[in-house]
Each structure stands twice: as structure tokens, then as C-alpha cells.
Amino acid sequence: MATGMTCGYGGTYIVNDCALWVNKGEIAVIVGPNGAGKSTAMKAVFGMLNLCSGSVVFNGDDITHLAPQERVRIGMGFVPQNRNVFVSLSVEENLEMGAFISDSNVSTLKEQVFELFPILAEKRNQLAGNLSGGQRQQVAVARALMTQPRLLMLDEPTAGVSPIVMDELFDRIVEIALTGVAVIMVEQNARQALEIADQGFVLVQGSNRFIDSGKLLLANEEVRRSFLGG
Amino acid sequence: MEIANAFALLTNFVIIPSITYGAQLSLSALGVTIVFGILRFANFSHGELMSFGAMVTILITSLFQTKGINIFPIPTALLALPIGIIATIAIALLADQLIFRFYRKNRSKPIIFTMASLGLMFFMAGLIRIIIGPNEYSFADGARFLISFRDFKAITGWDQGIAIKQTQLITLVVTLIVVINLLWFIYKTRWGKAMRAYSDNEDLALLSGINPERVVLLAWIIAGALACVAGTLYSLDKIYKPFIFTQITLPVFAATIIGGIGQPIGAVLGGFVVAFSEVAVTYSFKKFLTYLAPTNWEPQGLVQLISTDYKYAVSYIILIVVLLLRPTGIIPGKTT
Numbered sequence: 001m002a003t004g005m006t007c008g009y010g011g012t013y014i015v016n017d018c019a020l021w022v023n024k025g026e027i028a029v030i031v032g033p034n035g036a037g038k039s040t041a042m043k044a045v046f047g048m049l050n051l052c053s054g055s056v057v058f059n060g061d062d063i064t065h066l067a068p069q070e071r072v073r074i075g076m077g078f079v080p081q082n083r084n085v086f087v088s089l090s091v092e093e094n095l096e097m098g099a100f101i102s103d104s105n106v107s108t109l110k111e112q113v114f115e116l117f118p119i120l121a122e123k124r125n126q127l128a129g130n131l132s133g134g135q136r137q138q139v140a141v142a143r144a145l146m147t148q149p150r151l152l153m154l155d156e157p158t159a160g161v162s163p164i165v166m167d168e169l170f171d172r173i174v175e176i177a178l179t180g181v182a183v184i185m186v187e188q189n190a191r192q193a194l195e196i197a198d199q200g201f202v203l204v205q206g207s208n209r210f211i212d213s214g215k216l217l218l219a220n221e222e223v224r225r226s227f228l229g230g
Numbered sequence: 231m232e233i234a235n236a237f238a239l240l241t242n243f244v245i246i247p248s249i250t251y252g253a254q255l256s257l258s259a260l261g262v263t264i265v266f267g268i269l270r271f272a273n274f275s276h277g278e279l280m281s282f283g284a285m286v287t288i289l290i291t292s293l294f295q296t297k298g299i300n301i302f303p304i305p306t307a308l309l310a311l312p313i314g315i316i317a318t319i320a321i322a323l324l325a326d327q328l329i330f331r332f333y334r335k336n337r338s339k340p341i342i343f344t345m346a347s348l349g350l351m352f353f354m355a356g357l358i359r360i361i362i363g364p365n366e367y368s369f370a371d372g373a374r375f376l377i378s379f380r381d382f383k384a385i386t387g388w389d390q391g392i393a394i395k396q397t398q399l400i401t402l403v404v405t406l407i408v409v410i411n412l413l414w415f416i417y418k419t420r421w422g423k424a425m426r427a428y429s430d431n432e433d434l435a436l437l438s439g440i441n442p443e444r445v446v447l448l449a450w451i452i453a454g455a456l457a458c459v460a461g462t463l464y465s466l467d468k469i470y471k472p473f474i475f476t477q478i479t480l481p482v483f484a485a486t487i488i489g490g491i492g493q494p495i496g497a498v499l500g501g502f503v504v505a506f507s508e509v510a511v512t513y514s515f516k517k518f519l520t521y522l523a524p525t526n527w528e529p530q531g532l533v534q535l536i537s538t539d540y541k542y543a544v545s546y547i548i549l550i551v552v553l554l555l556r557p558t559g560i561i562p563g564k565t566t
């Protein structure tokens with residue numbers, strides 16, 4: 001959970017007094033126009049930007065001043081919007097890097113993730129940089145899963161992915177949430193994403209415009225008109 | 231017969247020296263490329279790091295020699311080498327803590343790191359001259375030749391001989407061991423993969439929980455060890471002269487860039503490309519062609535493309551040609 005976050009890049013504030021939260025086993029979806037500050041808000045939650053004000057609380061602990069690599073250790077996983085795989089490493093090595101801090105058995109973890117994304121098992125020795133966009137996104141999500149997160153943060157996991165693969169990815173994400181992981185994701189495919197969302201946030205110019213359950217946002221006339229294209 | 235003589239001539243004066251020199255360049259270029267891959271700057275102080283390593287090895291070698299410790303017929307320097315390696319790693323880590331860490335904290339641009347490394351280069355060059363002076367040192371003891379010129383001629387009955395110096399064989403064997411182990415480390419071990427991951431995508435490495443300071447530490451340890459081994463092998467094979475290491479920076483950088491900067495295997499290939507070009511272009515082929523040409527067709531001039539005085543220009547030329555034809559290097563490297 002994050003509250004009253006204000007932050008930006010060198011002087012200008014991009015995110016203003018924004019709040020985001022998600023419960024264990026639930027999916028929260030953030031939608032909003034391009035440049036609204038969705039990615040910036042995600043980075044702020046993960047500590048990749050310093051907050052000017054506000055705080056981030058995880059599992060009851062205030063983690064506002066924790067470094068990103070420390071947040072990985074306490075169970076937060078992040079798939080950034082851009083450059084979210086190691087292109088010069090093989091698929092398998094990408095997963096191994098995800099499990100870098102893990103004390104548990106890496107190969108069982110790997111098998112679990114391969115079960116979730118069978119195509120990756122097939123391509124395990126290929127360089128991630130040579131995969132198609134959809135496969136790459138799967139590697140990105142799989143890498144984050146290998147950190148065994150309790151909170152998984154996804155920034156546009158379905159960007160550049162065909163509709164079929166998108167549905168598949170959403171199914172996987174629902175499955176992940178069902179195992180008790182909290183998921184926060186930013187999505188351009190707002191309608192489909194809100195359908196699987198327990199909680200929805202509409203972000204405009206760095207502030208919360210609407211906060212409601214996914215169903216209610218989908219039913220909201222104004223949200224539909226402005227953000228879902230009718 | 232003539233062909234055999236021509237072959238022996240070429241092997242003795244071009245092929246064997248190129249392979250030896252190529253191995254030395256490869257080891258040096260590997261160090262530069264690894265620092266570039268992890269810290270993202272061109273480390274101009276690498277040549278002086280080599281010089282420092284060789285210097286410590288020489289000092290320890292002479293200490294051993296006065297105490298009568300040796301491993302004849304192998305040069306005493308190999309016994310002193312581990313101490314040299316430790317000293318070189320220590321100074322590399324010290325420089326990182328005192329200089330480069332500050333710029334890392336400030337997230338400075340690569341050009342600032344590079345300029346700082348130039349400063350470090352001058353500082354270390356001065357330090358080395360204070361410690362050991364500007365003179366040259368020859369410290370290769372042990373057996374000198376595996377096969378001498380005269381023995382070879384006696385055995386084969388040819389006019390030309392092939393001599394193999396012990397230091398040449400040592401260079402090759404040590405390089406082979408070092409390169410194989412290094413590649414195994416980088417491609418097969420957990421921390422090696424973490425280094426490649428960090429080099430590929432720093433932010434994502436952070437998101438995977440990889441500790442960046444640990445990766446940087448590893449990079450300097452590897453670079454320091456490589457620099458010491460390369461510097462020692464080079465001086466053992468030729469001679470130790472402090473100012474040579476300022477000059478050798480050029481072919482080393484050429485090898486690094488030709489191989490694709492940040493690419494370990496590329497650096498090894500690049501080292502051999504530069505060495506072969508440098509030796510072949512400055513070698514006089516007159517005698518060689520005389521053996522092969524029909525009588526009365528002997529070449530008049532030296533048949534030498536450029537004089538040895540210009541050998542460093544060769545690196546420049548290859549560098550420019552590569553940058554024009556294939557800017558990313560043999561194995562596509564990093565651009566930033």
C-alpha cells in the first residue's frame with residue numbers, strides 16, 4: 001500500500017498525492033492515458049525514485065526508505081515497462097537471475113514456472129533477445145515470479161502482445177493471484193484488465209481520478225466514455 | 231627445400247611471435263572489456279595496472295633470486311606471479327574505493343570515469359617510476375629455449391630454423407588456462423551470470439536482487455589479475471620497460487574495440503587480429519620471397535609494408551577500418 005505519494009524527475013512533479021493499494025491474493029489494475037504517470041507511480045512504489053512526500057507500507061512495515069534490491073528480498077517483484085528481460089542471456093539464465101537471492105531449490109522453482117509458461121521450457125536455451133514480443137513478456141513475468149514475490153508489480157505486461165497471448169497472460173496472472181500473491185498492474189488494455197481486477201485505479205496527471213472495484217469502474221459511465229472508448 | 235625454408239622463416243619470425251604477442255594482448259583486452267562491461271567506461275589506467283603487476287612480480291622475483299628460491303628450469307617469475315596478482319588486485323580495489331566509487335555514487339557520465347582513469351594512469355606511471363625507476367629489467371631466468379635455432383637446423387638440415395623460447399610456451403599455456411577458466415566463470419557460474427546480467431541491464435539486475443557493489447568488486451578482481459598476468463608475460467617474453475605500458479594501451483584498446491567492446495570472446499579474437507597484423511605488416515618479406523621466387527626474380531627492396539617504427543600505427547589503421555566497416559566489432563558489443 002502506498003499513500004500520498006508525490007514524486008517526479010528532477011524538479012517537476014509527475015505524480016501528485018497518489019494512492020495505490022492491493023490485498024493479498026487480489027489484482028489491482030491501474031489505467032490512465034499515456035503520460036499520466038502510471039509507470040512513474042510504479043517506480044515510486046518500488047523505491048526506484050525518491051518520494052518527496054508520502055509513504056509506502058508493505059505487510060504492515062514502512063519501507064519508504066528501503067533500496068529497491070532490499071525490496072526484492074522482502075518479497076516484492078517488479079516487471080518494468082521497458083527493458084524487462086536480459087537480452088543477452090538465455091531464457092533459462094533469465095530465470096536463474098530471477099532466483100538469484102532465493103535459498104530454495106532453483107530447479108524446482110524453474111519447473112513450476114515452466115509449467116505456467118510451457119513455451120519458455122521449449123525455448124530455454126535461446127537468447128531472450130531473440131524471442132518474439134509475447135514470449136519476451138512471458139520471460140519478464142517469469143523472471144519476476146522466480147523471486148517468489150508476495151507482491152508482483154507488472155507495468156504493461158501485455159504491451160505489443162497479440163490478443164490471444166494477452167488472454168493467456170491474463171489467465172496466468174489470475175492463476176498467480178489465486179496462489180495468494182498480490183498483483184498490481186498497469187494496463188493499456190483497460191477493459192480486459194478491469195474485468196479481472198478486484199480493485200481499479202484511474203490515474204490522470206499523476207493523481208487518482210477514480211478508485212473503485214473493477215466491475216464498478218467498468219459500469220461507470222464517465223470512466224467508459226473517457227478512458228475505455230465508449 | 232626452398233619451401234621448407236620459407237615456411238621455417240615465416241613461422242619463426244611471424245607466426246610464433248604473433249601468437250605470443252596476440253595472447254598477451256588478448257589477456258590485456260579481456261581486462262579492459264570486463265571493466266567496460268560492468269562499470270561502463272574505457273579504463274585508460276589498465277596499461278599501468280599491467281606495469282604495476284609486472285613490477286611487483288619483478289621485485290618479488292629478485293627477492294626470491296637473492297634468497298636462492300627457484301623452480302628451475304621454469305622462470306622464478308612464475309613463482310612470484312601470485313604475489314604480483316594479489317598486489318595488483320589490491321591497488322585496483324583501492325583505486326576503485328578512492329576514486330571510482332565516488333563517481334558511481336554521483337551517477338557520473340562515462341566520460342568522467344574515463345577522464346578519472348586517465349588521471350589514475352598518470353599517477354600510477356609516476357608511482358611506478360618512483361618505486362622501480364625508468365630503466366629496463368630483464369628477469370627471465372630458467373631455461374631459455376625449448377628448441378634453439380641451431381638444434382632445429384641440425385635436426386632438419388634446413389638453412390632456416392625455428393626457435394621456440396620457453397617464455398613463448400609459458401605465455402601460451404598460461405593464457406590458455408586463464409582464458410578457459412575465465413570463460414567458464416563468466417558463462418557457467420552463478421556470479422559470472424550475474425555479471426553478464428548486470429552488464430546487460432543494470433536496473434533489471436537490481437530488481438533481481440543482485441548487489442551492484444559485489445559485481446563491481448568482482449570486475450576489479452578479474453581485471454587486476456588479468457592485468458598482472460598480461461604485464462608479467464609481456465615483460466618476461468620481451469623486457470620490462472615502464473614506458474612501454476603507456477604505448478601498449480593503444481593496441482590493447484584496438485583489440486578491445488575490434489572484438490566488440492564488452493565481449494570477452496571478442497577481446498580474445500581482437501588481440502590476435504591486432505598482433506598478427508602488427509607483426510605481418512612490419513615484417514620484411516624479402517628473404518621469404520627470395521626462397522620462393524624463381525632464380526633472378528628475387529625482390530629488390532625489403533618488401534616490408536611499413537617500418538617497425540610505425541608498428542603502433544597498425545592498431546590505429548585496423549581500428550579505423552573496423553569502425554568503418556563493422557562499427558560494433560567482430561561480436562556486436564555495447565555502444566554506451
Ligand SMILES: Nc1ncnc2c1ncn2[C@@H]1O[C@H](COP(=O)(O)OP(=O)(O)OP(=O)(O)O)[C@@H](O)[C@H]1O
Nearest residue numbers: 009014032033034035036037038039040041081156
Ligand atoms: N526518466 C524520466 N525523466 C524525466 N521525465 C520522465 C522520465 N520518465 C518519464 N518522464 C515523464 O513523466 C511523465 C509520466 O511518464 P510515465 O512513464 O510515468 O507515464 P505512463 O503513464 O506510464 O505512460 P505510458 O502509458 O505511455 O506508459 C511523462 O510526461 C514523461 O515524459
Ligand SMILES: [Mg+2]
Nearest residue numbers: 038039040081
Ligand atoms: Mg508507462
